Amino acid sequence: MSLSNKNEQEKNIRVTEDKFLAPENRKHTVIGPGGEEIFVDPLNDYFCTEKPKVEKPYKGILEKFYNWARAESLWVLGYGTGCGSIELPPLFSPRFDAYRFGVAMRPTPRQSGVFIISGYLAVKTLKRVIRSYEQMQNPKYVIALGSCTINGGMYWDSYNTINRLDHYIPVDVYIAGCMPRPEAILSGFNRLKEKIKEGRAEGANEYIEKLEWYKANQKKIIKDWNMPDYNW
Amino acid sequence: MVSPIYIIAILLGMAFMLGLLSKSGTRIAGILTSVSLALPVYISISWFIQILSGNADAITIFTAGSVPPFSINLVMGLEEAFFTSAINILGLLGFIYLSADLKKQGVRAMALYLVLIMGLNVVVMTRDIFNLFVFMEIVTIAVAGLIYLKNDNQSKEAGFKYLVAVGIISLFFLIGIGFFYFYGGTLNIDGFIAANSVVVKGATIAIFFIIISIILELKPFPANGWALDVYQAATPGVSALISSGTATASIFVLYKLLPLGSEIWLQILTVVGAVTFLGSNFLGISQKNTNRLLGYSSIGQVGLLMMVIGFMPQLGSAFKMIFFSVFISHFLAKAGLFWLSGIVKKESITDWGILRGSNIALFLFGIFLFALVGFPPFPSFYGKWQMVMELAGTGRFIWIVIILLGSFFEGLYLFRWLGYAIKGEKSNEEKLQIPWDKIVPPFIFGISLFIAAYYANSMSVYGNTINLIPLVFILLLFVIDFLPAYIKNTITIGAMVYYAVNLYPSISDDTLRVVFAAIFLIGGILTMIAGYSVKGKRKGFFPFAVMMYFGLIGLIEAENLFQFFFAWELMTLGSYILIIRGKFSMKHAFNYMLFSLGGAYLIFLGIAMSSFGNTSLDIGIIGLSTMPGWSYTLLAIGFLTKTAALGLHIWLPGAHAEAESDVSPMVSGILLKGGVFGLIVLFLAMGGEQAASHPLLYSLGWLGAITALGGNLLAVFQEDAKRLLAYSSVANLGYILFALAFMTNIGWLSALTYSINHFLFKTLLFLAIGGVVLRVKTHNMYEMGGLIKQMPWSFIAVLIGIITLAGIPPLSGYAGKWLFYNAVITKGWYFQGVLVFFAGTIAFLYCFKLIYSVFLGQPKDRFRKVKEAPIWYLIPQFILIIGIMIFSARPDLVLKPIGALLTQSSYFPSDSLSWENVTASTNLGYWSGYKIMLVIGVMFAVLLVWLMYMSRKTQKVKQFNIVYAGERPFTPETTHFSHNMFSHYYKALGFLSAPLATRFWNITNDITHRIADGSKRLYTGNGQTYLAVIMAYIIIIYLIMF
Amino acid sequence: MTNLFSIEYITIFTSFALLVLGLWGIISQKNIFKIIISFSIVNTSIHLLLVSLAYIRNRTAPIIDSAVDRVNAAEKVVDPVPHALVLTAIVIGIGITALMLSYAFTMYKQHKTLDINQYKSLKW
Amino acid sequence: MELVKKIGFVLLGLFIILNWGLIMSGIIRKIIARLGMRRGIKVFQPYINLIKNYSIRSQISHGVMFYLGPVFRLSGGIGIFLFMPLIHGSELWSNFSFTGDLILIAYFAFFGMLGMALGAGEGGHPYSAIGISRGLAQFTAIELPLTLAIISIAIQYNTLSISEIVAAQQGGIQNWTLVTNPFATVAAMISFLGAMGHSPFSVVMAPQEIPIGPPTEYHGTFLGILQTNRAILHVIEAVLYMNLFFGGATNWGILILKSFLVYFWSVFVGMVFPRFRVDQSIPWLLKLPVLIGIIAIALLII
Structure with missing residues (x-):
């Protein structure tokens, strides 16, 4: 449970409860059918508070085989986080035809393996990105699109965007440019494939191993942290 | 064996005695009255048992020491014994029930009560038509007096209407008697029958007047507005007497006098009874006032009894059983219901939820209602069954339909009432007060219903x-x-x-x-x-x-x-x-x-x-x-x-x-x-x-x-x-x-x-x-x-x-x-x-x-x-x-x-x-x-094992751990997709689920109630109109007959 | 047969006239007292009817006195039974009328009116 | 011994059907891609997807029914396979079709649907329930032309046994139900469009509106099972229609060809027509297809 030290966490909770907690997330009591009082703590009761575990890769040829399959079947979460997402639809057009490479869009994080962060990331969006990323299943890969995800790009001094994406979630492949063309993205996919096949794309486990550091970074940016520490 | 004349002697004697007692002696008067009411019960019941078991024969009592036609004779046969027993038991229990009211009014009221019971006994027993008239008038006066017992505006009004209406009816009876004597040369019923004067043209008119007056006494629909008002206005104890007591006597008089008339009277009686049974019950369906509702039901039941009598030849040997079961149900249940109504003291049937305060009262209420509607094992079930079967045997299906339709309407309002009693709203402050003297009479009647049910069962084929x-x-x-x-x-x-x-x-x-x-x-x-x-x-x-x-x-x-x-x-x-x-x-x-x-x-x-x-x-x-x-x-x-x-x-x-x-x-x-x-x-x-x-x-x-x-x-x-x-x-x-x-x-x-x-x-x-x-x-x-x-x-x-x-x-x-x-x-x-x-x-x-x-x-x-x-x-x-x-x-x-x-x-x-x-x-x-x-x-099983192996490392999550496009659900209530789940289906095929049947039945129900409610306006409440209807009724029956 | 204007016919017609008159009064008069009076008229008419039905031509009233001796009273007097009935009926009629009047009286005390149309609190 | 042999052949048949199902969907996807002037996926892409899904390391579960849902679903798919005679005239390839007839298959289709509905329901996701409510609602209307067609051919052949229906169609194309009872065939084939879930009846799994509907919470092995079932189900449903209307198959080659063509019919229509909403598709299905079905029966009883 304790990700940072305990005092800080408690303070954190108090602050969020005081300022940012939405009414439906506040602790309250309801009356049951038999007239009994039931205490409800939405953040703890509605969400699983288990800590995620590192899922060790298989050994040897089995893992290689699986990695091949993972690399040849990249299901991308259809979530356009920034302006770079305009470059994604052409990927599936006859001209670029990403299907050739086993790339496909999936509408739900549960079924997707690849998360493309397409450009600058507003703090508001970061929260959604973290949720969606955590809801994806291990193994999962992140492709960061454009300069904004590397160093903030033209928004490097913005009050509202993050500068370095890999402070918040592990990134497997960066594709530079503002914005990168679809060809560049395809090339990025191929780089990712190589990485997977080599067994080096273990971002999901890395995230769990260094969860405390990631969480600290995330919470530094996101003031209204009104969700559980890990979104299953 | 005590001579039945003592019934009259005791009651009349005590009535006079009470007049002598001073006003302060209500307590003693009450005891004396009870005793004097109990003795006739004993006398009539012992006669009934003796005659029934064959130990005694019917006897005729000759008054004034000579035989008819020179004197009045009273007969105590099986039927008379039965009806007097019923009346006397009702009299005794009714007195117990009414004693508090009567004591308040003093000994004279008790005397009046005794006179009423005496009058009813004589009406049953007498074989002299003028004597019958006299005692019917005595009963009328006594009832009118008892209606006054409640002493409020409504009862006065109702009493007056009753008096005028019954007065007029008995005047017609008197005309009939005049012609009866003129053509028959006798006042004795048996003598008249023996003389077979029907052949004389003039006698028909005599019999017309006599029987039509008795029919009118039985409150045929629609010439019965006065009776409804009385049922509503009189104190329920008195209504019980009127409904069960005087109606009993009148129906027996009708039974007694019918042999005077020709066959056509049976048909007329059937029609009158059918119209009354159906009409009265139909009008009852939109009635909410308790006692008036009972009045409608009472009139309806009497109509059914008239029908039973009218069908006497067709029913043949089953007549006695049918008449007994229908009559006894009505007699016991109606009196019982009026008595319960007196306990509950609620004008509207919608307020009867208070009855739940007492289990025994609710139980009695239930069995009285079931007995009236004719549910097994109560007597009227056997009676109605037998009657319908006998009628069916001769192909009279229209009449069966009428009986069943009337019963249906009766069931409609009675069960609505029962519903209010079992489930109606009930305020907690009000408590049902049940003094023992008020609950004993209905209780005894309730038990009697079961005994009657046993007899009806054993009499039934x-x-x-x-x-x-x-x-x-x-x-x-x-x-x-x-x-x-x-x-x-x-x-x-x-x-x-x-x-x-x-x-x-x-x-x-x-x-x-x-x-x-x-x-x-x-x-x-x-x-x-x-x-x-x-x-x-x-x-x-x-x-x-x-x-x-x-x-x-x-x-x-x-x-x-x-x-x-x-x-x-x-x-x-x-x-x-x-x-x-x-x-x-x-x-x-x-x-x-x-x-x-x-x-x-x-x-x-x-x-x-x-x-x-x-x-x-x-x-x-x-x-x-x-x-x-x-x-x-x-x-x-x-x-x-x-x-x-x-x-x-x-x-x-x-x-x-x-x-x-x-x-x-x-x-x-x-x-x-x-x-x-x-x-x-x-x-x-x-x-x-x-x-x-x-x-x-x-x-x-x-x-x-x-x-x-x-x-x-x-x-x-x-x-x-x-x-x-x-x-x-x-x-x-x-x-x-x-x-x-x-x-x-x-x-x-x-x-x-x-x-x-x-x-x-x-x-x-x-x-x-x-x-x-x-x-x-x-x-x-x-x-x-x-x-x-x-x-x-x-x-x-x-x-x-x-x-x-x-x-x-x-x-x-x-x-x-x-x-x-x-x-x-x-x-x-x-x-x-x-x-x-x-x-x-x-x-x-x-x-x-x-x-x-x-x-x-x-x-x-x-x-x-x-x-x-x-x-x-x-x-x-x-x-x-x-x-x-x-x-x-x-x-x-x-x-x-x-x-x-x-x-x-x-x-x-x-x-x-x-x-x-x-x-x-x-x-x-x-x-x-x-x-x-x-x-x-x-x-x-194979697949399950396989899946369990494949996904052995699953993490169990909680209800909001669902993907929600990067967001989280708001509350469980807004996330549960259930209400109006098939709205798209409703859009496509919802027209097929239009509540046509409900609409149809609602409209039918509405129209029926409206018609009933509208027809009910016939009873304008104006005593004069009631009288006009009575006269019109006589004329119409006359026109039908001749 | 007998003359239409003979006494028995006249009485019978009279009684019928009274009967009709009384009944008409009962259903047409609005005043309760008038209704009671009409009722009495009907009552009387019926008494008259009974008496006239008992009438036998050329006979006298059934009273045993100096005019009629006990021995052959049967041939001299009219039928006595209806007379006895009428006597009883009169008594009863008076009883009923008295009760009606007392009802009318108490009703009047309450409502200060004798118009029968005003007494319609019970209906339907 | 007899039983072991039987089970062996059943498993072999299942293996063939599964592989054919996966390849068939690959081929179809390829055809669609070529229609769109694309190279499209590899033909074996469905295999890769399947392996990938089975290789997912972490999984979450919403409860027992969430767990059992895919089992029910796959049981439904395999069950239909088990009760379906595959090759005409072959005792060995008739699976367990001796236990029940056409009606069994028609009703066993509900088994998987129910399981899926319950599993998705347990997921607690409103979109799953919306998808299921749409699917079930549309299904009532889809089933109606099929029922009419089934009754029509039951009258025609006076049997409900699939083997006997296939036997009656042997001896040339002129004996196929397609020729002898065209109206029933048309009605049933419209119903087949709905059963396959392609356009115009694909609103059940609207990908963006209700992220692919019922299986929105399913992933990893669960999704793998669902995909396996899909592969089997598509072929076996096509085989059912093939048996009923297109003369059945006397060997595996014909089975593969015919089932492909039957399935392709639904893909073809799906590519050409846009999507119906549920409240549009139901009235549509209850009008023309039902009328055709009624004609199919009426022609036989006149």
Whole structure:
């Protein structure tokens, strides 16, 4: 449970409860059918508070085989986080035809393996990105699109965007440019494939191993942290 | 033996004596009056017993020491003894009841009371017409005086109207007497009859005036406004005297004087009685004032008695029994009801909820009402049955219709009233005050009803075929009602087990009966087990539950139509009370009763028509009916009210949904099969396969198909879990009706499979949902959700239930579907069949809605701490699940014997199912329940093990750990998709679920009530108008006669 | 037969006239007292009818006095029974009328009106 | 021994059907891609997807029914396979079709649907429930033309046994139901469109509106099972229609060809027509297709 030290966490909770907690997330009591009082703590009761575990890769040829399959079947979460997402639809057009490479869009994080962060990331969006990323299943890969995800790009001094994406979630492949063309993205996919096949794309486990550091970074940016520490 | 003259002597003497007593002596006067009222009771009853047992003969008392025509003579025969006994008992009890009021008014009021009773006695006994007139006038004066007892504006007004009206009527009587003497030369009734002066033209006018006045005294509709006002305004104790006492005397006078007239008077009397019975009861339906309502009912009953007298020659030897049972019901019940009304002191029937304050009063109220409407085992049931049968024997069906219609209207307002009493609103401040002197008289009358019922039973032709032991057991349950529920429950279950064990050998050779007996008794026992979860005493539940079950069993045991109808009515009565026990059941139970009553009367009429031209009443005579079209149709519609065919279904959803949790399975899974059994009896009597092309069956087939579709479609759009199941029952009964209407071997087999299945899964589902409702205390599915965690066992039960309901292999529901397809194609009813299959797929929608909305989806905070349903609910559920499993795996165990029976009997010899070990086949297809179950079971197990291996490392998450487009759900309530789940379906097909039937019945109901209400305006309240109506009535009767 | 204007016919016609008159009064008069009076008229008419039905031509009243001796009273007097009936009927009629009047009296005390149309609190 | 042999052949048949299902969907996807002037996926892409899904390391579960849902679903698919005779005239390839007839298959289709509905329901996701409510609602209407067609051919052949229906169609194309009872065939083939879930009846799984509907919470092995089932189900449903209307198959080659063509029909229509909403598709299905079905019966009983 304790990700940072305990005092800080408690303070954190108090602050969020005081300022940012939405009414439906506040602790309250309801009356049951038999007239009994039931205490409800939405953040703890509605969400699983288990800590995620590192899922060790298989050994040897089995893992290689699986990695091949993972690399040849990249299901991308259809979530356009920034302006770079305009470059994604052409990927599936006859001209670029990403299907050739086993790339496909999936509408739900549960079924997707690849998360493309397409450009600058507003703090508001970061929260959604973290949720969606955590809801994806291990193994999962992140492709960061454009300069904004590397160093903030033209928004490097913005009050509202993050500068370095890999402070918040592990990134497997960066594709530079503002914005990168679809060809560049395809090339990025191929780089990712190589990485997977080599067994080096273990971002999901890395995230769990260094969860405390990631969480600290995330919470530094996101003031209204009104969700559980890990979104299953 | 004391001479009956002493009745008069004592009463009159005491009346004079009281005049001498000073005003301060009310206490002594009260005692003296009671004694002097008790002595005539003894005298008349001893005469009655002596004459009845043959120890004494009727005697004639000659006054003034000479014989008629020179003196007045009084006769004490059997009838006189009976009626005087009735009057004197009423007098004594009425005095006890009224004593407080009378004491307030002083000794003179008591004298008046004595004079009244004396007058009534003489009116009964005298054989002199002028003496009759005199004492009728004395009675009038006494009654007018007693009406004044209440001493308020209304009673004065009513008393005046009464006095003027009766005064005028007796003046006509006096004219009659003048002519009577002029033409007959005597004042003695017997002398006049002996002189046979009817031939003299003038005597007709004398008799006209005499009889018409007596008829008017009996308040024929519509010349009875004055009487209604009196009933309403007089203090209820006096109304009881008028209703039971003076009406009794008057009806006897009519009986006594009728021999004077010619045959035509009987016909006139029949018409008058019929008009009165029907008219008065019809106008009563929109009446809300308690005493006035009783007045309408009272007048109606007297009308029925007039009809009975009018039909004297046709009824023949049964006349006495019929007259006795109808009369005694009216006499006891009406007096009792007036007395109860005096205790309750509520003007409007809507305020009668206060009656619940006293169990005994409520009990008495109930039995009085049931006795009036003519439910078994009360006397009027026997009477009405016998009367209808005798009339049917001579083909007088119009009259039967009138009797039944009148009874229906009477049932309508009486049951509305009962509904208010059992379920009406009741303020907590008000307490029902029941002094002993007010409750003893109705109590004695209530007990007397049972004694009278026993006599009516023994007098009835078929009465001795009724098994009274269950009824005694039911009474016993009333007696031990103070015990805790679990003891009574155990006793009840024990009795049912005992009954089942004893019943089995007698029906074991008839598989059909065994199946239904098993549904009724095993189902009964299982649902009673659920009753163990009820704490406290559960007053009034067990007698009626037992009544319903014994009614159902009675249907199976019935050897003749009388037993059948008796059991049918018993079942209706028991189930009505069970249904009305629900919290919001008043309206629904009322609807149920109306449809049941209407249905029962249609069945009654159907039976009557079948019996026409047949000598016996065996069930088989339905098939020998000389007007098969009528009797089949009537019986079918009657049974369909119970199976809730579309159009007749509107009572069902509410009744089943609002009933208590463990009552719903009783009335749904089990009770409905009563109607199915009725249909089976009817169809078998029609001749089985030979009747397969009967047009009635064709229309019933369509009706069944449409019912299946409509029921399922309506179920889809319900938000109330129990209502959903109720509509599903409508649909399932539609399937059964449809399959029965095939009249083929396989069709019947599928109907029976359906019946068994429906019993299994609907009882299971209602028990499971009932258990849930018990815990979460709401019926609305969208308020529930995610209960699988708290109630896993209930979830399993519902899951099994819906798989069976939907007919998904490998469970037994599929057996029904498969047989159904075969039957449809064999029979050639393709389009109806398609409709039914369409309905079958619609069933998936509500099956999913039911299990998803309740058990899956988002759990609600409110229900975090609810517990699993009570163990007593789960035990029967799992017994039923075992039943379903056995029936699914080895359907041959049940279907083989049924098939064998159907094939061997002469009804369905051809095209049967053939069995090869466990594989059934028709000439179309084949199916092996056992193997299918095996294949699917093995496969499912293998896959489960595989998946469990593959995903052994899953992380269990909580309710909001769902992907929500990067967001999180708001609250469980907004995340649970349940309310209006099938809105798109409603857009597409919602027009088919328009409540046409409800609208139709509402309009019918509305129009009926409006007409009744409008016609009621006839009673303007103006005394003068009443008089004008009386005169017009005389003129009209005169014109009719001559 | 007998003359239409003979005494028995006249009385019978009179009684019928009175009967009709009384009945008409009962249903047409609004005043309760007038209704009671009409009732009495009907009552009287019936008494008259009874007496006239008992009448036998050329006979005298059934009173045993100097005019009629006990021995052959049967040939001299009219039928005595209706007379006895009428006597009783008169008594009863008076009783009823008295009760009616007392009712009328109490009703009047309450409502200060004798119009029968005003007494319609009980209806339907 | 007899039983072991039987089970062996059943498993072999299942293996063939599964592989054919996967390849068939690959081919179809390829054809669609070529229609869109794309190269499209590899033909074996469905295999890769399947392996990938089975290789997912972490999984979450919402409850027991969430777990059992895919099992029910796959049981439903395999169950239909088990009760379906595959090759005409071959005892070995007739699976367990001796336990039940056409009606069994028609009703066993519900088994998987119910399981899916329950599993998705347990997921607690409103979109799953919306998808299911749409699917079930549309299904009632889809089933109606099929019912009419089944009754029509039951009248025609006077049997409900699939083997006998296939046997009756042997001896040339002129004996196929397609020729002898065209109206029933048309009605059933419209119903087949709905059963396959392509356009115009694909609103059940609207990918963006209700992220692919019922299986929105399913992933990893669960999704793998669902995909496996899909592969089997598509072929076996096509085989059912093939058996009923297109003369069945006397060997595996014909089975593969015919099932491909039958399945392709639904893909073809799906590519050409846009999507119906549920409240549009139901009235549509209840009008023309039902009328055709009624004609199919009426022609036979006149």
